[in-house]
Amino acid sequence: AQKITQTQPGMFVQEKEAVTLDCTYDTSDQSYGLFWYKQPSSGEMIFLIYQGSYDEQNATEGRYSLNFQKARKSANLVISASQLGDSAMYFCAMRERGGNKLTFGGGTRVLVKP
């Protein structure tokens, strides 16, 4: 079974609008962490935001927020006020208890239209 599932291979969003990127995960651990990374066309991997499984508040970092629904095992990324520079691949990843490796989902490509 896939540990991290990103069901949206690609999506368009209008500049200045918000976009939600879906991520569901599968783990039997109680302690785990969820991460989002951005990969622009230049190829580098940029860390965006982190949510711990015990964090009661949804994580926020500037225009990025994480809609964490633990019971549904989902950790959706919300990008508010989209900018042209937000066009990129976005990856959701999970770290489970007992290790510090990250397992990545397949990614969602976002294209922001002017």
Next chain:
Amino acid sequence: DAGVIQSPRHEVTEMGQEVTLRCKPISGHNSLFWYRQTMMRGLELLIYFNNNVPIDDSGMPEDRFSAKMPNASFSTLKIQPSEPRDSAVYFCASSVYTGELFFGEGSRLTVL
């Protein structure tokens, strides 16, 4: 501050040749990871080290792949002999144990 440094950035080689990819992690980070990215398989963890010790190499495709971390500031990923299906972008990343991963810019390998 210097980030994770990988070399070479691009490598084109012929099938059967040995390929060595190099990585210098961020100073003070105690975990180092090698990932491979392809269109078909996405981002796959090949191997990772904690405190220079290999912890999980279950992602290493086969015996043709080997990785070493002789000290805290250097790691290599070697492919011998290389095959066309090894063509991919290889990322090195480092972290403190429970922190986010910081990635290098990647090494794009093309095996002809």
